[in-house]
Amino acid sequence: MVVVMAPGATEADIRAVVSLVETAGGDAFVSRGVERTIVGLVGDVQQFGSLNLRGMRGVTDVVRISAPYKLVSRENHAERSVVRVGGVPIGPGTMTLIAGPCAVETPEQTLQAAQMAQAAGATLLRGGAFKPRSSPYAFQGLGEAGLRILADVREETGLPVVTEVVDAHDVELVASYADMLQIGTRNAQNFALLQAAGEAGRPVLLKRGMSGTIEEWLMAAEYVAQRGNLDIVLCERGIRTFEKATRNTLDVAAVPVAQRLSHLPVIVDPSHSGGSRDLVLPLTRAGIAVGADGVIIDVHPHPETALCDGPQALVDGDLRELARLVRDLPPLVGRRLTVAEGDAAPVPV
Amino acid sequence: MVVVMAPGATEADIRAVVSLVETAGGDAFVSRGVERTIVGLVGDVQQFGSLNLRGMRGVTDVVRISAPYKLVSRENHAERSVVRVGGVPIGPGTMTLIAGPCAVETPEQTLQAAQMAQAAGATLLRGGAFKPRSSPYAFQGLGEAGLRILADVREETGLPVVTEVVDAHDVELVASYADMLQIGTRNAQNFALLQAAGEAGRPVLLKRGMSGTIEEWLMAAEYVAQRGNLDIVLCERGIRTFEKATRNTLDVAAVPVAQRLSHLPVIVDPSHSGGSRDLVLPLTRAGIAVGADGVIIDVHPHPETALCDGPQALVDGDLRELARLVRDLPPLVGRRLTVAEGDAAPVPV
Amino acid sequence: MVVVMAPGATEADIRAVVSLVETAGGDAFVSRGVERTIVGLVGDVQQFGSLNLRGMRGVTDVVRISAPYKLVSRENHAERSVVRVGGVPIGPGTMTLIAGPCAVETPEQTLQAAQMAQAAGATLLRGGAFKPRSSPYAFQGLGEAGLRILADVREETGLPVVTEVVDAHDVELVASYADMLQIGTRNAQNFALLQAAGEAGRPVLLKRGMSGTIEEWLMAAEYVAQRGNLDIVLCERGIRTFEKATRNTLDVAAVPVAQRLSHLPVIVDPSHSGGSRDLVLPLTRAGIAVGADGVIIDVHPHPETALCDGPQALVDGDLRELARLVRDLPPLVGRRLTVAEGDAAPVPV
Amino acid sequence: MVVVMAPGATEADIRAVVSLVETAGGDAFVSRGVERTIVGLVGDVQQFGSLNLRGMRGVTDVVRISAPYKLVSRENHAERSVVRVGGVPIGPGTMTLIAGPCAVETPEQTLQAAQMAQAAGATLLRGGAFKPRSSPYAFQGLGEAGLRILADVREETGLPVVTEVVDAHDVELVASYADMLQIGTRNAQNFALLQAAGEAGRPVLLKRGMSGTIEEWLMAAEYVAQRGNLDIVLCERGIRTFEKATRNTLDVAAVPVAQRLSHLPVIVDPSHSGGSRDLVLPLTRAGIAVGADGVIIDVHPHPETALCDGPQALVDGDLRELARLVRDLPPLVGRRLTVAEGDAAPVPV
Helix, strand or coil: CCCEEECCCHHHHHHHHHHHHHHHEEEEEEEEEECCCEEEEEEHHHHHHCCHHHCCCCCCECCCCCCCCCCCCCCCCCCCCEEEEEEECCCCCEEEEEEEEEEECCHHHHHHHHHHHHCCCEEEEEEEEECCCCCCCCCCCCCCHHHHHHHHHHHHHCCCCEECCCCHHHHHHHHCCCCEEECCCCCCCCCHHHHHHHHCCCCEECCCCCCHHHHHHHHHHHHHHHCCCCEEEEECCCCCCCCCCCCCEEEEEHHHHHHHHHHCCEEEEEEHCCHHHHHHHHHHHHHHHCCCCCEEEEECHHHHHHHCCCCHCCCCCHHHHHHHHHHHCCCHHEEEEECCCCCCCCCCC | CCEEECCCCHHHHHHHHHHHHHCCEEEEEECCCCCCHHHHHHHHHHHCCCHHHCCCCEEEEEEECCCCCCCCCCCCCCCCCEECCCCEEEECCEEEEECCCCCCCCCHHHHHHHHHHHHHCCCCCCCCCCCCCCCCCCCCCCCCHHHHHHHHHHCCCCHCEEECCCCCCHHHHHHHHHHHEEEEEHCCCHHHHHHHHHCCCEEEECCCCCCHHHHHHHHHHHHHHCCCCCCCEEEEEECCCCCCCCEEECCCCHHHHHHHHHHCCCCEEEHHHCHHHHHHHHHHHHHHHCCCEEEEEEEEEEEHHHCCCCCCEEHHHHHHHHHHHHHHHHHHCCCCCCCCCCCCCCCCC | EEEEEEECCCCCHHHHHHHHHHHHEEEEEEEEECCCEEEEEECHHHHHCCCCHCCCEEEEEEEEECCCCCEEECCEEEECCCCCECCCEEECCCCCCEEEEECCCCHHHHHHHHHHHHCCCCCEEEECCCCCCCCCCCCCCCHHHHHHHHHHHHHHHHEEEEEECCCHHHEEEEEEEECEEEEEECCCHHHHHHHHCCCCCEEEEEECCCCCCCCHHHHHHHHHHCCCCCCEEEEECCCCCCCCCCCCCCECCCCHHHHEECCCCEECCCHHCCCCHHHHHHHHHHHHHHHHCCEEEEEECCCCHHCCCCCCCCHHHHHHEEEEEEEEEEEECHHHHHHHHCCCCCEEE | CEEEEECCHHHHHHHHHHHHHHHHHCEEEEEEEECCCEEEEEHHHHHHCCHHHCCCEEEEEECCCCCCCCCCCCCCCCCCEEEEEEEEECCCCCCEEEEEECCCHHHHHHHHHHHHHHHHHHEECCCECCCCCCCCCCCCCCCCCHHHHHHHHHHHHHHCCCECCCCCHHHHHHHHCCEEEEEEEHHCHHHHHHHHHHHCCCCEECCCCCCCHHHHHHHHHHHHHHHHCCCCCECCCCCCCCCCCCCEECEECCHHHHHEEECCEEEHHHHHHHHCHHHHHHHHHHHHCCCCCEEEEEEEHHHHHHHCHHCCCCHHHHHHHHHHHHHCCHHCCCCCCCCCCCCCCCCCC
């Protein structure tokens, strides 16, 4: 950290800062400039976090220099990680397609959606049994009955299951059915849930908060990691901006930035960011091209009667085009579409 | 709702929309314009929510006309509500000061902060025992030990207690100590928590999500209300914008807007919005002047060693100025500072 | 400035930074930490601005420490300035009301609006002859004919005139009629216009860009100041956020922040921020209470037929309430309503 | 437009709306619902724009249904346009690379950058002679001397020139040297400049305002088009959000959205959105993959001493990779890299 002193700060003000830092077990280097003096702090950033340096007399600003996350940082873990979900890898060299219905409604609908997904090249099945909805009057999901349907469809198709958990006390239940726990954008700072997911023994798909900075997203991952689980996949799903022509603004640059700051895999969600069917394929192409380790996409056999987010689900011809692009686009960025376990080796990066 | 047809929509497209609406039990009125046709939907908006009108052929847009919240709406409840917390009213005619430490640290610190708050005119004590922190390495609160301290300080000072709950399964515990449950900005869409709070038999202080629209805030209140609890106080605490000179941007206009849309009381949090001590009093004045039903403010006997948000806690001379302004400013907007139970009647609005 | 080196930066990388800074005539202090090294730069920040420090090997970040503006900064000009417009002061100790029609339409409408404004306590008349409109199909203003009407109304009422200029090459013309030049939010980074206004010999009312940071706003003022004109009044008029219930989000905290960073007066525009009539008085109260040096408000004798922004113009009873609050509220914040030249002395701050 | 009446609106209120619309020459259709009544307006939207419907008694909301832009809309011009710049096409079927230095500094630097650009596949040269800079102390460009350098380099390389104009009164001068006029993000609502550019007889490259909605961007294009110039290319260059890890947030979804709403070509600027060299290639890939009609990229022979935006300029190996991706990626989205005039035919879409 760097403490910036005000132009009129006195020697006593500067000494007070140095003294407080040293008392906390750190070292402080004073650089006196023509206009102002700065104090560089050396030591463990956690030591200084609880000091109220900003409130001291003569202090103008306190600038954090090093990242506040450790376990998920790439600084101490230079190689990018591969996370395996039911045997399916997500990480460098591959591009993994996760697809399925936004919400599990019936066994038939879920199976059909899974088969559509598989035909398009998906190796993981998504599907929601617990749905966080802005309105208490909207469909909230089937709960455990939905989890059972997902497990049956996994049996039928062989696709490992990714599904959302919305409350810390459901984590054990959901983990008993699912291969990967999804934590949604509205729970990106639900720390009790993050910690529970960190102890569940399942890989976690962690969506970025809709107004979360990349740093906050990595801090949320740090909450999971701190409980002993480093099998975390980050998912960029669009952020909230002033633009209303799309549901959210897909921040594609977040993919390379997060991959530079963290060793964790990063995927994108083109369905929930754009919020309309005609944007899903363009945003999927953008996500793959920018270098995402995977994409997660809504498909539905009958979008017009879907109970959740029907307007953005892919169907029919869209899926043939999806199949084509997840096959042809990844090689241009040094990747290969992930196929079912053991079928092919990833391209080396 | 209004369905807007594309310029090239055919009669068959229009008939399909009308037919779907009628099947769902509604009525549809078709208005044919020179350039385009619109279809007005009449009936219960809940009926239409699950129809995928937007995905139908020839449909350009679907515009919602009526508010999606009912119980908290002012449309069916014209008079503004008063919520009582341990006998202290929050609502029209009064201006209630809630103050106390950001986090409960020790019995002494909490008692001192409570006495400072009371001397400044506060009739409710705030203080956090469960703290949601962006970093897993930051102080997370004392938990139940903190709740006990708050209860002791209530005993000593007579101030009813407002404290945060961060997980659905702590609601019962927190409610057994607190007079009012606070739900923080990071949990503004933690629906399991909102529902649990709705069943706890305590008034709820509901902070706006840091990127939540006013409508989403009212929908969150609707989640609480739907479980039978209408004793909800809304709290504007600043929203996330591109401006970085302040921690958040206090959206003062949200106060009159929310008061027009909902019958619930609306207060402001000048401490967490500005994020620095020198902004707390100016923002408190702005909040009272804009017409808030109360303000909630951090005070701390020793901000320089506070474990949480020290830089924004008021101390010493700030508190005398706070006492002056909560006494002098409310009468200019037709209000009177709330005093301890039975001491004075509110000014009629 | 502080240059933050990457954890793996070599001694040669550090020496290269130091050497580049010294070549540019500055001094560099190296602080070696356990995890990383920082280099503090001492000297004139303008020297370093053109160095590509961020692009050097081993450099992680470059953090600017001192403000990039000089002439408008409070660092070298501790006392807050008073700007006089046709003899009317704007600055500490007073609260100046500027009011009038959004657009000048006819001599009668302008005169009536001016008289309404004056009756409410205004000492300056606002009114637009050149209107920047998002749509080329909207009313663009009367141009010079509008300026003549404003001059006639000034003659009749004695109110000095504030009016907008939208193009550098109209500055001379507008300055020949107006007492103060307004630069609108859409031109907040129209540098040619800012420079021309800096040379026009008239005070300037500078609105904040709708997505401009406080720093960018002060940099825009620096453009005016650099051409020799320090008679600048800053105007907060709402920023663009995700919230759509209001036209813009009035950032009241920007007032004390800008007053701390700059010696220039700061006023607020409650009409254009809220965008609806029922928000104008609440936001005016908030603006005065937060400590603004003035407010600028739209009034119109017949809002229902106004050619521009009618929905937000005050009329009738609103104006009596406005008169009351601009008289009663300022004393609570140590100010007095500005009255016509020589009529009263401001309250000392 | 649709006028939404309040639940308590009377028949007289409804009749007043209908009557006002009819007086303005339109037709109004009344749809009476259980809870509220809506009035659909039929006729030319321009007629209704100046009516203060929102201010009438009993009116809750006025919802605009059709687009406010006409000439640039795709509704009346279904086929996507091709804009030719000095013979080089930008539009469907091709992907045009525009590259060059951010600022023209010297003849040598400009020529070298142009040759680097050409080697990478660029068919148009970018380069700034007039630079809009946030700070008055930053390099403002060489002005006409810079234009002459660009003209010389065009002579030498055959690359037509795209360059920015920042003031309406420089348009004629810039147009006398340039093949295409660029209007930057800070001038996206400088209407005098837009109109002057519409009369200059040169194609216009129109950047989106950094906080401009897609609709405002199209309205800015409408300003140009209204003066008789439909040779407009839209450029998405990143928008301002809360995220600070990147300079701006590249809104890739804006490309397909703008292409759906307008017939104009849409390109992206990966250099100014990300703001750092390591993001330029990933964002270029995303831009091409999402379906942009072109990309515009900063290159510089010596980024470490560049006078403007050096940190984001491509150099050396980056350029070889750029050459590879602009060749290999477009065919996957049904396009072909634009080559010098007459060299190849575009792929049909």
